[in-house]
Amino acid sequence: MFIRFKNEVESVLKTALKDAGFKLLPIPLEESEHADLATSVAFRLSPIYKKNPVMIAGEIKEKIQLKENTLIDRIEVAGAYINFFVGEKYLVDTLNAIQSDDFESMVTNTKVIIEHTSVNPNGPLHVGHIRNSIIGDTLARILRMAGYDVEVQYYVNDMGRQIAVVSWALEQFVFDGQKKSDHAIADVYIKANQVLEESVNKKSEINTLMQRLEKADRAVIQRFSKAVQLAMDGIRETLNRMNIIHDRFIEESSFVLSGAVKEIVEDIKKTGRVKSDNGALVVDLSDFGIDKSLVLQRSDGTSLYSTRDLAYHKWKAQHCDWMIDVLGADHKLISTQLKLVLRTIGLKQPDVIIFEFVSLPEGSMSTRKGMFVSADELIDEIEKHAYKEVNERRPEKSEEFKKEVAQMIGTAAIRYDVIKISADKSTVFDWREALDFEKQGAPFIQYAHARACSILKKAAEEECDFENADVHLLNHKNEKLLIKKMAYLSNVIYTAAKELKPHILAIYARELADAFNQFYRDSPVLQADENLRRSRLMLVRCARRRLKTTLDTLGMAAPEEM
RNA sequence: GGGCUCGUGGCUUAGCCAGGAUAUAGCGUCGGGCUUCUAACCCGAAUGUCGGGGGUUCAACUCCCCCCGAGCCCGCCA
Numbered sequence: 001m002f003i004r005f006k007n008e009v010e011s012v013l014k015t016a017l018k019d020a021g022f023k024l025l026p027i028p029l030e031e032s033e034h035a036d037l038a039t040s041v042a043f044r045l046s047p048i049y050k051k052n053p054v055m056i057a058g059e060i061k062e063k064i065q066l067k068e069n070t071l072i073d074r075i076e077v078a079g080a081y082i083n084f085f086v087g088e089k090y091l092v093d094t095l096n097a098i099q100s101d102d103f104e105s106m107v108t109n110t111k112v113i114i115e116h117t118s119v120n121p122n123g124p125l126h127v128g129h130i131r132n133s134i135i136g137d138t139l140a141r142i143l144r145m146a147g148y149d150v151e152v153q154y155y156v157n158d159m160g161r162q163i164a165v166v167s168w169a170l171e172q173f174v175f176d177g178q179k180k181s182d183h184a185i186a187d188v189y190i191k192a193n194q195v196l197e198e199s200v201n202k203k204s205e206i207n208t209l210m211q212r213l214e215k216a217d218r219a220v221i222q223r224f225s226k227a228v229q230l231a232m233d234g235i236r237e238t239l240n241r242m243n244i245i246h247d248r249f250i251e252e253s254s255f256v257l258s259g260a261v262k263e264i265v266e267d268i269k270k271t272g273r274v275k276s277d278n279g280a281l282v283v284d285l286s287d288f289g290i291d292k293s294l295v296l297q298r299s300d301g302t303s304l305y306s307t308r309d310l311a312y313h314k315w316k317a318q319h320c321d322w323m324i325d326v327l328g329a330d331h332k333l334i335s336t337q338l339k340l341v342l343r344t345i346g347l348k349q350p351d352v353i354i355f356e357f358v359s360l361p362e363g364s365m366s367t368r369k370g371m372f373v374s375a376d377e378l379i380d381e382i383e384k385h386a387y388k389e390v391n392e393r394r395p396e397k398s399e400e401f402k403k404e405v406a407q408m409i410g411t412a413a414i415r416y417d418v419i420k421i422s423a424d425k426s427t428v429f430d431w432r433e434a435l436d437f438e439k440q441g442a443p444f445i446q447y448a449h450a451r452a453c454s455i456l457k458k459a460a461e462e463e464c465d466f467e468n469a470d471v472h473l474l475n476h477k478n479e480k481l482l483i484k485k486m487a488y489l490s491n492v493i494y495t496a497a498k499e500l501k502p503h504i505l506a507i508y509a510r511e512l513a514d515a516f517n518q519f520y521r522d523s524p525v526l527q528a529d530e531n532l533r534r535s536r537l538m539l540v541r542c543a544r545r546r547l548k549t550t551l552d553t554l555g556m557a558a559p560e561e562m
Numbered sequence: 563g564g565g566c567u568c569g570u571g572g573c574u575u576a577g578c579c580a581g582g583a584u585a586u587a588g589c590g591u592c593g594g595g596c597u598u599c600u601a602a603c604c605c606g607a608a609u610g611u612c613g614g615g616g617g618u619u620c621a622a623c624u625c626c627c628c629c630c631g632a633g634c635c636c637g638c639c640a
Contacts, residue, residue, distance in 0.1 A: 026580070028580075028582085030582085032583075033584095034583065038583085040581095043581095043582060043621080044582095047619090047620080053620090079583065080582085080583090081582085157640070160639075160640055161639055161640075162640065277637075278638085279638085280638045282637065282638080289565095290565095291565090291636085292565095292636060292637060293637060296638090297638080298638045299638065300638090302638090304638070304639080304640085305639075306640085329567070329633075329634045330634060331634095331635090331640090332565085332566055332567080332634070332635060333565080333566080333634095333635055334635090334640085336566090354566090354567080356633065357633065364633085364634090389602070393600085394600085409602085420575080420588095421574085422568095422575085422576080424567055425567090425569095425575085426567080426633045426634080427574095430574095433573090433574075437602070438602085439588060440587085441588090444588095444603090446602085447600080450600070451600065454599065455599050459599090499579090504576090507575095507586090507587080510588085511587090514587095517603060520599080520603080521603080521604055521605090524598075525599060526599050527599075540599090561600085562600085
């Protein structure tokens with residue numbers, strides 16, 4: 001509903017500006033505590049017309065003509081600001097829209113392929129990787145909510161050097177079948193790297209494996225695929241625990257086997273940018289200000305990650321309208337190179353979301369060195385802590401209930417802590433911080449939802465008929481603020497989708513829960529007189545829906561009781 | 563050495579791209595609130611040279627330049 005209000009303000013302002021004889025310029029609109037929407041456009045016009053901005057604001061206000069059925073209730077000039085306020089109609093329309101499940105989606109028929117996580121299958125996901133997964137998954141949910149047709153893909157690296165090392169390692173060391181398979185893979189991978197670091201001969205065994213693979217050697221393909229499967233099974237399980245969903249897993253090798261990699265190398269050669277450098281093929285991008293040329297092919301003829309990634313992106317470009325990749329900060333240069341190459345061969349380029357690194361207090365994480373905190377470890381720990389919390393608060397409940405709730409708030413807490421931080425901030429993983437349930441995180445939001453559910457459950461069935469609920473009775477300050485906050489959701493979804501910034505939804509969720517808690521404190525529902533009680537019940541139902549939608553979009557469970 | 567990103571109360575953090583009304587919130591600290599729909603809640607207080615310096619502007623956390631600090635990257639790894 002807020003979007004509609006904003007559009008109306010924009011539209012009447014534009015007309016008023018013209019009618020007052022001012023030049024049209026982009027109208028700055030801001031939300032502030034002084035108004036539902038304010039503009040400082042008079043300040044901008046002031047130097048152009050050499051006129052007092054306060055006078056300009058007055059002149060513009062005079063010319064504003066409200067249409068029928070408008071959401072704008074009143075307009076005030078304060079200093080040089082023009083302030084717009086919503087009225088009762090806005091509140092009524094908002095509740096009606098929520099009642100009829102009418103979410104303003106704004107996009108249709110746009111196919112988006114979003115790729116995220118795509119971690120090498122050489123070990124389990126660690127706490128750095130899940131930043132990628134959580135950003136990607138949340139964004140996918142936001143885009144869907146905004147009306148896009150979204151397909152989420154995991155690009156499986158099943159033929160890089162690291163996988164060659166894993167497949168080699170499986171034959172050198174004992175694989176611990178008792179362990180979760182991705183963790184067991186990491187064990188042998190770490191050992192193999194220790195050995196390889198000291199032995200040149202063994203390194204050449206890896207090279208031989210890579211060459212045989214590129215030539216589609218059956219036995220080698222089998223070996224690699226077995227190694228990849230073991231790791232991927234474990235990775236999928238972890239993703240599943242965190243409610244992270246991929247629609248498709250695309251194997252890197254498929255682009256080599258199908259000939260797509262050879263094809264794209266030819267495409268790129270046609271641009272005249274490809275040179276031979278000591279037998280390797282490199283692409284020159286210096287005219288774009290990138291001094292580092294991109295290596296397409298090793299001197300032994302095998303392809304590289306970037307080459308196969310180019311083939312993958314060509315395929316994606318042909319199958320969607322918008323590509324989004326979520327990548328770690330180490331991919332900044334390579335993703336820029338990839339985009340430029342795609343551009344030179346006339347293909348669509350992806351929007352790349354770069355997230356900065358998560359490191360440990362001891363330094364950066366490395367699967368190869370065995371320096372990491374796995375996502376499984378974190379989930380196990382947080383669920384243990386969550387269980388303790390539930391057990392303290394609801395000792396009377398069943399074991400099953402406690403476990404289920406612990407699980408719901410545990411993974412949500414992880415997701416919230418990760419998503420609330422802007423992607424371009426690097427962070428340091430801290431156990432104490434990660435397991436802290438006192439802060440206003442996911443459980444705070446989930447608790448507001450549970451409170452709403454509890455009220456609704458206690459109200460008798462027949463009372464939940466809201467045909468006759470009178471919205472006009474909801475005139476307490478906090479009731480209005482709650483409705484306004486609910487009206488704002490579509491705007492948050494839209495902005496988060498457009499700017500690819502999922503963290504703003506996390507912040508909104510906390511504000512929405514906060515607004516509900518304010519209402520909860522001041523407006524008793526079940527004890528209120530009949531008509532007021534019905535109105536407030538309806539408000540609770542709407543709030544519950546909004547909280548649930550918000551939690552769903554953040555990939556967090558919405559417990560009815562906790 | 564070069565490139566990209568970040569630097570906001572003790573700690574974590576929003577706002578910066580599209581400059582404007584007293585700089586956002588959480589944790590922690592201090593004080594208060596459960597006979598009332600779940601206190602995983604609520605209310606109040608203290609705490610800021612928005613890394614430093616210059617510049618642009620009527621107006622700078624926001625834009626430009628320089629410096630300092632941190633992270634990431636800099637061809638045949640991914």
